[in-house]
Amino acid sequence: MKKNILVIPGDGIGPEVTTWGKAALQQIAKDYGHDFSFDEALMGHIAIEQTGNPLPDETLEKGRKSDAILFGAVGHAMYDNDPSLKIRPEQGLLKIRKELGLYANLRPILLFDELLQASSIKPEILRGTDILFFRELTGDVYFGEKQRSDDRNTASDLMIYHRYEVERIAHKAYKAAQQRSKKVCSVDKANVLESSRLWRETIQEIAKQYPDVKTTHMFIDNAAMQLIKDPKQFDVVLTANLFGDILTDEASQIAGSMGMLASASVGDGTGFFEPIHGSAHDIAGKNLANPLASVLSAALMLEISFGLKEEAQTLVKAVDKVLKEGYRTKDIADKQTASDKVLGTREMGDLVLKYLAK
Amino acid sequence: MKKNILVIPGDGIGPEVTTWGKAALQQIAKDYGHDFSFDEALMGHIAIEQTGNPLPDETLEKGRKSDAILFGAVGHAMYDNDPSLKIRPEQGLLKIRKELGLYANLRPILLFDELLQASSIKPEILRGTDILFFRELTGDVYFGEKQRSDDRNTASDLMIYHRYEVERIAHKAYKAAQQRSKKVCSVDKANVLESSRLWRETIQEIAKQYPDVKTTHMFIDNAAMQLIKDPKQFDVVLTANLFGDILTDEASQIAGSMGMLASASVGDGTGFFEPIHGSAHDIAGKNLANPLASVLSAALMLEISFGLKEEAQTLVKAVDKVLKEGYRTKDIADKQTASDKVLGTREMGDLVLKYLAK
Numbered sequence: 172m173k174k175n176i177l178v179i180p181g182d183g184i185g186p187e188v189t190t191w192g193k194a195a196l197q198q199i200a201k202d203y204g205h206d207f208s209f210d211e212a213l214m215g216h217i218a219i220e221q222t223g224n225p226l227p228d229e230t231l232e233k234g235r236k237s238d239a240i241l242f243g244a245v246g247h248a249m250y251d252n253d254p255s256l257k258i259r260p261e262q263g264l265l266k267i268r269k270e271l272g273l274y275a276n277l278r279p280i281l282l283f284d285e286l287l288q289a290s291s292i293k294p295e296i297l298r299g300t301d302i303l304f305f306r307e308l309t310g311d312v313y314f315g316e317k318q319r320s321d322d323r324n325t326a327s328d329l330m331i332y333h334r335y336e337v338e339r340i341a342h343k344a345y346k347a348a349q350q351r352s353k354k355v356c357s358v359d360k361a362n363v364l365e366s367s368r369l370w371r372e373t374i375q376e377i378a379k380q381y382p383d384v385k386t387t388h389m390f391i392d393n394a395a396m397q398l399i400k401d402p403k404q405f406d407v408v409l410t411a412n413l414f415g416d417i418l419t420d421e422a423s424q425i426a427g428s429m430g431m432l433a434s435a436s437v438g439d440g441t442g443f444f445e446p447i448h449g450s451a452h453d454i455a456g457k458n459l460a461n462p463l464a465s466v467l468s469a470a471l472m473l474e475i476s477f478g479l480k481e482e483a484q485t486l487v488k489a490v491d492k493v494l495k496e497g498y499r500t501k502d503i504a505d506k507q508t509a510s511d512k513v514l515g516t517r518e519m520g521d522l523v524l525k526y527l528a529k
Numbered sequence: 530m531k532k533n534i535l536v537i538p539g540d541g542i543g544p545e546v547t548t549w550g551k552a553a554l555q556q557i558a559k560d561y562g563h564d565f566s567f568d569e570a571l572m573g574h575i576a577i578e579q580t581g582n583p584l585p586d587e588t589l590e591k592g593r594k595s596d597a598i599l600f601g602a603v604g605h606a607m608y609d610n611d612p613s614l615k616i617r618p619e620q621g622l623l624k625i626r627k628e629l630g631l632y633a634n635l636r637p638i639l640l641f642d643e644l645l646q647a648s649s650i651k652p653e654i655l656r657g658t659d660i661l662f663f664r665e666l667t668g669d670v671y672f673g674e675k676q677r678s679d680d681r682n683t684a685s686d687l688m689i690y691h692r693y694e695v696e697r698i699a700h701k702a703y704k705a706a707q708q709r710s711k712k713v714c715s716v717d718k719a720n721v722l723e724s725s726r727l728w729r730e731t732i733q734e735i736a737k738q739y740p741d742v743k744t745t746h747m748f749i750d751n752a753a754m755q756l757i758k759d760p761k762q763f764d765v766v767l768t769a770n771l772f773g774d775i776l777t778d779e780a781s782q783i784a785g786s787m788g789m790l791a792s793a794s795v796g797d798g799t800g801f802f803e804p805i806h807g808s809a810h811d812i813a814g815k816n817l818a819n820p821l822a823s824v825l826s827a828a829l830m831l832e833i834s835f836g837l838k839e840e841a842q843t844l845v846k847a848v849d850k851v852l853k854e855g856y857r858t859k860d861i862a863d864k865q866t867a868s869d870k871v872l873g874t875r876e877m878g879d880l881v882l883k884y885l886a887k
């Protein structure tokens with residue numbers, strides 16, 4: 172199979188981790204006889220520095236033409252400390268999501284048995300958890316109009332949804348649920364928000380077309396609680412952009428660490444694959460980042476964009492093997508288990524490749 | 530001390546639990562020689578049924594005239610299932626918050642040692658946690674303009690903040706931090722939202738007036754994760770209305786159960802005290818609800834609205850004693866501990882009163 176893959180390393184630990192996602196794809200290509208070619212492009216703070224634009228036209232162009240995108244992260248402390256800066260790294264990410272029509276963000280909460288202990292949650296609560304989040308990614312308060320009064324004392328963001336935006340992601344979520352445990356939990360705040368009431372109405376309508384799937388509705392505050400209290404109750408969780416952002420980061424604690432979670436953004440065209448962890452500037456360049464989420468993002472690409480299930484499984488198994496043998500990056504090391512072998516980013520990446528090679 | 534207290538039982542388990550908050554206040558009045566008089570008023574679904582209005586004028590009038598309000602909960606499944614209903618119980622709660630200027634919602638995460646095991650989080654992660662949330666309560670997307678297009682296919686809510694709204698709650702939060710561990714963590718989504726950038730700018734300004742307090746800023750997605758990963762890092766958490774709604778429900782898992790958490794809403798006038806659990810219609814009228822959050826809400830009233838610290842402590846100690854002796858309502862019972870003595874709402878309430886009486 173011949174594919175063009177665009178790598179967008181971005182900021183912070185982005186370059187360090189995408190190196191390993193890319194290397195894993197190269198190894199798979201070699202082992203399975205595929206022809207993957209790679210190009211690279213700028214986004215985020217590094218793009219602002221080099222071009223003045225968090226998403227240069229060239230990146231977008233390359234993205235449109237590629238078969239899939241492997242992305243790292245964007246962000247930088249200087250923007251976080253100065254809210255008045257007008258040009259910001261995150262704008263690049265939001266714009267590419269919108270421009271490529273990446274309206275459905277899939278975040279599987281994959282639980283490796285070996286990491287049960289790495290979580291702050293009790294193993295008996297976690298064991299058996301298998302959640303697939305569908306986060307809407309191109310609507311909501313992220314993209315509604317932003318305003319700041321002339322005197323700078325009032326600021327607003329419009330939380331807005333159109334029915335078709337809810338419908339199209341709902342269909343994706345229900346179809347996925349049909350292949351899984353046939354449950355969709357839709358999360359909103361319909362007791363307060365009009366946009367949530369539209370969300371709930373729409374889901375109620377779509378649900379009728381999937382009578383084999385059991386639908387429940389939960390308020391976001393309750394969902395944030397239930398996710399910790401009893402994660403096993405969930406199968407597919409379907410929610411809006413902002414609520415999805417919050418819930419999936421929270422859910423990373425189920426998998427033991429943010430460093431383990433991959434995500435796939437899909438929609439109208441090219442798929443976009445990224446770890447859910449951010450740029451983590453505090454550990455950037457220190458060989459501390461966990462490369463496994465990028466490797467698992469590559470696995471999602473193989474499965475979802477290229478339909479290469481076996482290849483994807485091979486990647487996941489290599490990650491599993493590394494963990495089974497007790498290797499850990501710092502974020503997933505169990506302070507209580509002296510037998511953990513703690514590795515840096517490069518050593519962990521190398522090891523995955525080694526296990527992959529045969 | 531002479532005080533007029535308004536009790537608003539509301540819906541679901543509201544009446545069952547406020548019975549015990551009120552009884553605790555009566556017992557305290559008796560033991561300490563105070564003169565507390567009580568009145569009652571309607572709000573929520575029950576108010577809609579009896580008057581057509583989720584917040585009848587009479588309730589607001591009585592609220593304004595009282596020295597403090599003890600509230601239960603509002604909500605009913607019929608509205609959750611039908612997003613198109615125009616008159617809704619929650620409107621009563623939102624309106625009374627706005628009308629009484631209750632802009633600061635304090636939610637202390639009080640950890641009873643005996644309940645460490647009741648949580649889904651590991652005891653060693655929890656032990657020593659002591660967080661005080663300040664949730665802004667009269668602004669944000671809760672109160673911004675709501676719109677629905679004529680074709681009903683587009684819906685929006687305006688997420689909006691004014692600088693003075695952020696300032697006034699920030700001052701309260703910083704003053705509280707000065708009496709505690711001198712740390713404020715402000716939570717926002719300034720990398721995406723303009724209203725969050727105003728929030729962050731304003732906090733940065735206010736922080737300068739409290740040089741003895743250490744300020745940090747955290748994005749909401751990260752905060753939802755950190756709260757579970759390492760709750761001990763937090764002292765005062767200061768956040769907007771929607772983010773506070775989500776984080777405090779999530780944080781209830783730190784305290785073992787929603788059934789244990791009380792909250793105080795204060796601002797321009799009369800204080801408003803309520804459990805953070807909702808109306809929980811599924812267990813209403815079954816003698817299953819945990820009355821302790823209402824009792825602890827009464828304790829917050831004694832301390833915050835009346836300045837009666839000793840009386841408040843007496844209430845907290847009675848709750849502590851009940852727990853120490855192994856009594857639990859179902860929500861906080863540890864399935865693994867056969868020695869738990871599981872009680873209903875009434876039995877638990879009676880026991881608190883008994884321990885209080887001497």
Ligand SMILES: CC(C)[C@H](C(=O)O)[C@@H](O)C(=O)O
Binds near residue numbers: 264416449720
């Ligand atoms: C970096 C930020 C804009 C982004 C988001 O909020 O969507 C990130 O948190 C994510 O979840 O991908």
Ligand SMILES: CC(C)[C@H](C(=O)O)[C@@H](O)C(=O)O
Binds near residue numbers: 362363603619774
């Ligand atoms: C009932 C609902 C409107 C309310 C809120 O969202 O504020 C509740 O969840 C709370 O936290 O007090």
